[in-house]
Amino acid sequence: MLSLTINGHEVKVEPGSTILQAAEKLGIFIPTFCYDPQLAQVGACRICVVEVEKARALVASCCTPAADGMIVHTDSERVLAARQANLSLLLANHPLDCLTCEKTGECKLQDYCYLYGVDESDFVGAQKDYDLDDTNPFYIRDMNKCILCGLCVRICYDVNGAGAIEFINRGFDSKVTPAFDDPMEYSSCVFCGMCVDSCPVGALIPKESIRQARPWELKSVKTICPYCGTGCGLELLVKDNKVVKVRGDLSNPVSRGQTCVKGHFGIDFLDSPDRLKTPLVKKNGEFRETTWEDALELVAAKLKEVKPTEVAGLASARATNEENYLFQKLIRSLGSNSVDHCARL
């Protein structure tokens, strides 16, 4: 184990740990924009800089290895001045419409500006003026609010594998976009929504949640995606018993925060007026609502009329394992081995 001192407190960590991880072990907060523990660290944003005694410059704590005997200061005057300058540079071309921004209340830029007392930029210059990319049904891309942390690019390449977005241009014109700066609709994006979950600011906004709720009004409910047998963990964000948005559940051991388009953006079926809530029986070519008793009696009578080999059962990926188990028992008890599952269609 390595032993280092952070803000006067000694901590022991495994070799290979970073200063940020050592600070986390002590419960010492260090701000981050581009850090994500599931990705390789690139040290792009520099908001996490700390002062290491005898080092020539401030170092990025998220990607600097802890060393034996290191003495670190996370909130010295030099560190605070560097963080304030960093935020001031970001604000220089950031549209400060926090009043109506969907990210208010869960935006790292907003939180850190509050924490470090930065309410305007010391720098005057050009402003970005990109059109919103609204070309897909699921989320809006507002690159005027992008702080170029690169988390979305790395999640898309390293976790999803789609590689749908990249940085183009250099300097002030740097921008995250699909190939040829095309709209998302024409890219290789599979709309998994993981970039949306990872964005620390209001640059990527799910459409379903726009003007539905502020983050502090939402209740988090962890559940399993009802769409297929993979069983990804979802975090539903709910207001007044209505799902406002969905995130991948990072603590779920099956999916570790990963989602596909159905789980991330397809849960609106819950409140759909088209959902079946009663059994329907076809009479004279038209479906009519009926009671469960009448529907089950009709099914039982029809099953008695046919040979076992004429019966087949089609189960559902949206039902639980237990329900599917009982369903195949039922079909087999009728004398048929023809049981299949909608996920194989």
Ligand code: SF4
């Ligand atoms: S992204 Fe953050 S800082 Fe920017 S307008 Fe939205 S809430 Fe404010």
Ligand code: SF4
């Ligand atoms: S939605 Fe998924 S596939 Fe599309 S850009 Fe984001 S991470 Fe990549």
Ligand code: SF4
């Ligand atoms: S869109 Fe969001 S996650 Fe992607 S680089 Fe910009 S700020 Fe970072």
Ligand code: FES
């Ligand atoms: S969080 Fe460390 S450089 Fe971005």
